[in-house]
Amino acid sequence: MRKLKEFIIDKLIFICGLASIFFVILIFLFLSKEALAVFKYVSPVDFLAGKRWYPISEPAQLGILPLIFGSLMVTLGAAIISIPIGIACAVYISEVAPSGIKEFLKAGIELLAAIPSVVLGFIGMVTLVPWVKRIFGLPTGLTALSGSIILAFMAMPTIVSIAEDALYSVPKNYKEGAFALGATHWQTIYRVLLPAASSGIVAAVMLGIGRVIGETMAVMMITGNAAVIPHSILVPVRTLTATIAAEMGEAVVGSEHYFALFAIGIVLFIISFIINVSADLFLHKRS
Amino acid sequence: MADIRVDNLNLWYGDFQALIDVGAHFPEREITAMIGPSGCGKSTLLRVFNRMNDFVEGVRVSGQVIIDGQDIISDKPDLVKLRKNVGMVFQRPNPFPLSIYENIVFGQKVHTEGLSRSELDEIVEDSLSSVLLWDELKDKLRRSALSLSLEQKQRLCIARLIAVKPEILLMDEPCSTLDPQATGRIEELMRELKNNYTIIIVTHNMQQAARVSDNTGFMLLGELVEFGKTRDIFKGPKDKRTEDYITGRYG
Numbered sequence: 428m429r430k431l432k433e434f435i436i437d438k439l440i441f442i443c444g445l446a447s448i449f450f451v452i453l454i455f456l457f458l459s460k461e462a463l464a465v466f467k468y469v470s471p472v473d474f475l476a477g478k479r480w481y482p483i484s485e486p487a488q489l490g491i492l493p494l495i496f497g498s499l500m501v502t503l504g505a506a507i508i509s510i511p512i513g514i515a516c517a518v519y520i521s522e523v524a525p526s527g528i529k530e531f532l533k534a535g536i537e538l539l540a541a542i543p544s545v546v547l548g549f550i551g552m553v554t555l556v557p558w559v560k561r562i563f564g565l566p567t568g569l570t571a572l573s574g575s576i577i578l579a580f581m582a583m584p585t586i587v588s589i590a591e592d593a594l595y596s597v598p599k600n601y602k603e604g605a606f607a608l609g610a611t612h613w614q615t616i617y618r619v620l621l622p623a624a625s626s627g628i629v630a631a632v633m634l635g636i637g638r639v640i641g642e643t644m645a646v647m648m649i650t651g652n653a654a655v656i657p658h659s660i661l662v663p664v665r666t667l668t669a670t671i672a673a674e675m676g677e678a679v680v681g682s683e684h685y686f687a688l689f690a691i692g693i694v695l696f697i698i699s700f701i702i703n704v705s706a707d708l709f710l711h712k713r714s
Numbered sequence: 715m716a717d718i719r720v721d722n723l724n725l726w727y728g729d730f731q732a733l734i735d736v737g738a739h740f741p742e743r744e745i746t747a748m749i750g751p752s753g754c755g756k757s758t759l760l761r762v763f764n765r766m767n768d769f770v771e772g773v774r775v776s777g778q779v780i781i782d783g784q785d786i787i788s789d790k791p792d793l794v795k796l797r798k799n800v801g802m803v804f805q806r807p808n809p810f811p812l813s814i815y816e817n818i819v820f821g822q823k824v825h826t827e828g829l830s831r832s833e834l835d836e837i838v839e840d841s842l843s844s845v846l847l848w849d850e851l852k853d854k855l856r857r858s859a860l861s862l863s864l865e866q867k868q869r870l871c872i873a874r875l876i877a878v879k880p881e882i883l884l885m886d887e888p889c890s891t892l893d894p895q896a897t898g899r900i901e902e903l904m905r906e907l908k909n910n911y912t913i914i915i916v917t918h919n920m921q922q923a924a925r926v927s928d929n930t931g932f933m934l935l936g937e938l939v940e941f942g943k944t945r946d947i948f949k950g951p952k953d954k955r956t957e958d959y960i961t962g963r964y965g
Contacts, residue, residue: 609797
């Protein structure tokens with residue numbers, strides 16, 4: 428009887444464990460099935476490298492290059508802003524801050540992670556966008572830059588908490604060794620602690636960027652959504668995610684537009700899969 | 715003068731007094747061993763000399779510790795200079811997770827900027843030679859220091875210290891993670907280093923103290939019970955507690 432109970436519990440846990448993998452595979456299969464249909468209308472090369480995205484003109488033009496550039500530009504901008512600030516913040520929390528401030532900051536970072544993206548987008552729309560417009564003297568403040576700044580806020584909590592964790596788990600005797608050789612606090616941080624924690628920090632950055640690439644709501648609200656290849660960070664762009672979210676409601680089921688949106692989903696899926704896997708590789712290299 | 719003179723040294727961790735009225739003279743270019751049971755304050759004493767106790771919260775120190783004519787307790791010494799002059803080897807070998815080469819030039823890079831490549835190469839060769847690692851490692855300088863054996867790591871840590879040209883070496887149970895053969899070889903190295911450095915070693919291994927040191931201090935519960943020539947301490951301890959300890963009655 429007891430053996431049977433053990434057996435059932437064992438298998439139940441096993442099934443739960445498999446479920447997550449199972450769902451990922453199902454999602455991927457469903458996405459592929461819908462997405463591959465688009466290649467009846469457009470070749471994979473034209474789809475990925477085409478410069479025009481006019482899905483409802485006749486005939487439809489389904490080139491997602493402007494969207495890929497939009498996503499890359501916004502992500503790159505967010506990375507440039509959030510990586511230095513995030514790592515500096517992690518160093519401050521784990522090495523410099525007195526314990527009172529440390530707890531306070533950690534709570535603050537968690538709170539930042541808890542803000543829904545639509546709220547961040549909304550705040551960006553009413554405060555950041557007018558500023559960007561005024562400061563740079565632009566016709567509109569709905570630009571890639573605005574999107575990058577807001578997304579930097581969203582990447583920061585991930586980067587800070589994982590990088591802080593990596594720094595914290597550097598053995599204390601490295602630090603002692605550096606101090607005993609007469610290194611100053613700052614020299615110890617950048618010559619010993621940062622290199623020792625480097626793989627964890629790279630993973631932190633990867634996961635932060637992974638979050639940025641997949642983000643939809645905030646970018647849709649503040650990047651202007653113009654599907655043209657951007658030539659500067661101060662023009663409106665449209666990201667892959669925003670395209671799906673904005674157009675899925677209007678696309679006729681079974682049309683080439685509908686299939687193209689699924690194909691964009693696959694592109695996103697592959698990008699974030701690559702990012703997550705490489706983050707994972709770096710994390711494991713650490714242990 | 716690379717000797718250390720200690721007078722009326724008291725140290726508290728919060729309410730707990732870890733060192734009580736310690737006074738001693740650690741002569742230049744000799745090996746002095748500090749022995750005593752765990753928790754007697756010997757490591758704490760060692761960490762006073764390079765002010766590593768500063769990192770412990772709630773620590774208070776009073777008294778005098780004169781190194782190079784300077785009282786490092788009350789004179790507010792330049793800690794970078796002090797630690798450059800008074801190096802420390804730890805219980806667990808702690809090479810940085812960098813290459814062997816980078817480990818050795820770490821101190822140089824920290825203290826002097828703009829050294830040329832050939833100067834650095836020379837320092838690496840000199841320091842590795844003085845810990846007898848050069849022949850073993852000269853072709854592997856780019857490898858990670860973490861790939862070395864425990865003994866090699868400990869030697870590397872000593873080489874890393876020597877590279878910054880200290881006068882005093884503090885060794886906190888440097889052999890406690892090593893096997894007997896490796897311990898023997900490190901002791902050999904210490905005798906060699908004695909010609910150029912003042913060495914203070916903390917050990918719970920009495921045989922080691924007897925083998926390598928010129929002077930020995932016995933500590934118990936924060937007090938320096940007895941301090942003198944090693945042969946005197948081991949042949950004829952004056953204090954009953956010292957005698958009990960070295961004859962193995964406790965500890």
